[in-house]
Amino acid sequence: MVAAEPQARPLLEVRDLAIRYGDTLALSGVTLEVQKHEIFGIIGPAGSGKTSFLRTLNRMDQFTPSMSVDGEIRFNGRDIRRWRNVYSLRRKIGVVFPLPVGLPLSVYDNVALSPRLGGIKKKADLDVIVERCLRRAALWDEVKDRLDSLGSLLSGGQQQRLTIARALSQGPELLLLDEFSIAVDPVTTMRIEDVLKELRQEITIVLVTNLVQQARRLADRTAFFLTGECVEIAETERMFTREVQDERTRDYVEGRFG
Amino acid sequence: MPQASPRGGDAIDRRNLDWYIDKGVQVLVFIGGVSGILFVISIFVFITKEGLGFLTEQFSIGEFFGSPRWAPTSSHNPTYGALALIAGTASVTGLAMVIAVPFSLGAAIFIGEFATGKPREYLKVLVELLAAIPSVVWGFIGLSIMNPLIIKLFNVPVGLNVLNSGFILGLMAAPIMTTIAEDALKAVPDTYREAAEALGATRWQVILRVVIPAAKPGLLAAVLLGVGRGFGETMAVLMASGHSINLPTSVFDSVRALTATIAAELGETAVGSDHYRALFTLGIFLFVVTFVINLTADLVVRGIRRK
Numbered sequence A: 001m002v003a004a005e006p007q008a009r010p011l012l013e014v015r016d017l018a019i020r021y022g023d024t025l026a027l028s029g030v031t032l033e034v035q036k037h038e039i040f041g042i043i044g045p046a047g048s049g050k051t052s053f054l055r056t057l058n059r060m061d062q063f064t065p066s067m068s069v070d071g072e073i074r075f076n077g078r079d080i081r082r083w084r085n086v087y088s089l090r091r092k093i094g095v096v097f098p099l100p101v102g103l104p105l106s107v108y109d110n111v112a113l114s115p116r117l118g119g120i121k122k123k124a125d126l127d128v129i130v131e132r133c134l135r136r137a138a139l140w141d142e143v144k145d146r147l148d149s150l151g152s153l154l155s156g157g158q159q160q161r162l163t164i165a166r167a168l169s170q171g172p173e174l175l176l177l178d179e180f181s182i183a184v185d186p187v188t189t190m191r192i193e194d195v196l197k198e199l200r201q202e203i204t205i206v207l208v209t210n211l212v213q214q215a216r217r218l219a220d221r222t223a224f225f226l227t228g229e230c231v232e233i234a235e236t237e238r239m240f241t242r243e244v245q246d247e248r249t250r251d252y253v254e255g256r257f258g
Numbered sequence B: 001m002p003q004a005s006p007r008g009g010d011a012i013d014r015r016n017l018d019w020y021i022d023k024g025v026q027v028l029v030f031i032g033g034v035s036g037i038l039f040v041i042s043i044f045v046f047i048t049k050e051g052l053g054f055l056t057e058q059f060s061i062g063e064f065f066g067s068p069r070w071a072p073t074s075s076h077n078p079t080y081g082a083l084a085l086i087a088g089t090a091s092v093t094g095l096a097m098v099i100a101v102p103f104s105l106g107a108a109i110f111i112g113e114f115a116t117g118k119p120r121e122y123l124k125v126l127v128e129l130l131a132a133i134p135s136v137v138w139g140f141i142g143l144s145i146m147n148p149l150i151i152k153l154f155n156v157p158v159g160l161n162v163l164n165s166g167f168i169l170g171l172m173a174a175p176i177m178t179t180i181a182e183d184a185l186k187a188v189p190d191t192y193r194e195a196a197e198a199l200g201a202t203r204w205q206v207i208l209r210v211v212i213p214a215a216k217p218g219l220l221a222a223v224l225l226g227v228g229r230g231f232g233e234t235m236a237v238l239m240a241s242g243h244s245i246n247l248p249t250s251v252f253d254s255v256r257a258l259t260a261t262i263a264a265e266l267g268e269t270a271v272g273s274d275h276y277r278a279l280f281t282l283g284i285f286l287f288v289v290t291f292v293i294n295l296t297a298d299l300v301v302r303g304i305r306r307k
């Protein structure tokens, strides 16, 4: 895997980020950049702040009243906290949650929801988008005959791919994936991983994963979070070749962690 | 070596106190459930028995549903036309729903989706307080506040009419409808809201496209419950509707409701007389209508679930 070519301007710039729940610090001192067309992995044990980090990237921290964020996050050079229409920011950033959330709509409507919100009304246009997104999420063949049945009735692995199709339907520049394979079988996981590798041509991906090997397979660079601290950021291969700067990273990567 | 006990079990497999408590509770719950069904059936049998004679002997379907003349006490020619009463109940309930549905759904959406923290708790308590106001008090409000208000505002001779009772009934039905609708909204998992907002949907879009469709069965149940409440309400309607037999042509006409007719007249009839039995026939009709409403609600809700 080759590291992404450094671009003039990173897609995402995070500086001195600190996240608190009430008075409790959940994550602090995170400074990192994500280049365009990069897959950026984040690994770390449970409770290290990975999900909290991801949620701040498209201002989903707003959903949790107790959550407060300090520091600076720039998306395409713009400070996301000064974004005047948060909904337009979110439309550029797709999210896939750990547990699949098939909305209680038909398979078709699940994928068509975001384009419709974006103002696309013509059935023909929607058809094209729905098929393209479902194909890219490696789900089309399984659901093409049941587009009208409820999305929440698909199997867990299918729903997760439906979620990915839905995230792609908004035409995002950045895709955030939070432990997407937690409820998915290994075969489907590999299929989704192939999809992600292809997507890399078009979009940028931040991939939180609890599978160290998944980061190794996919990520160009990887950050290691540990109890609210960003311990290390390195090209992923380096993490696995003992060229690490921090002992703790090696311990975690090699599975020698408490 | 397991010890055989007199009850037939042994040291490992023995029916202990918990087992007997469990069985006892099962029996109690069963009795409770069955007696509920028995009550309903016996009420139906009672009403039918009292009203059926009238249905089969003097009752003409054409007259009952077709004639607006309800004059059971007329000495020379008593008539039993329920059309005006049905129209009275329907018009009052209809107006009540026109008022209560937007009010209660709006309130439920505000309480469930927008209000947070303290104001939300206060609002919920307030709504529950409103639901606790007895219907005779509502009737009183209709008589003493709404009546002069309507006369003054619209310059009409009488203020006890469809408008008055429909308004009162709408206010009465709204709190309970709000509570049920809000429960239905709350039952929609937050993950749906988050997923839709993450797609860039605004709060309103989330509510319209995701939350309301997901809560549809519950919202529908709330509305139908309100309709049932409207049909069955007696005292407030009796006091606020003017209680005069009319086929209403405008909201300023006084009307008489089915329930109010039964309540007002049953005490003054001789048991077993034609009038007495005619009132029971009205009762059967009310029962059937309410039953059909509830059944429809149930079927619709099931239908939506299956889909």
Ligand SMILES: Nc1ncnc2c1ncn2[C@@H]1O[C@H](COP(=O)(O)OP(=O)(O)OP(=O)(O)O)[C@@H](O)[C@H]1O
Pocket (backbone or CB within 6 Å): A021, A026, A044, A045, A046, A047, A048, A049, A050, A051, A052, A053, A064, A066, A210
């Ligand atoms: N809503 C919340 N309120 C209070 N504290 C929270 C909340 N969400 C997370 N936290 C705390 O913030 C810290 C980081 O949690 P986070 O969910 O970001 O971890 P994570 O790295 O995603 O873990 P996992 O691998 O288990 O998903 C934890 O200590 C957690 O207890």
Ligand SMILES: [Mg+2]
Pocket (backbone or CB within 6 Å): A050, A051, A052, A178
């Ligand atoms: Mg997490």
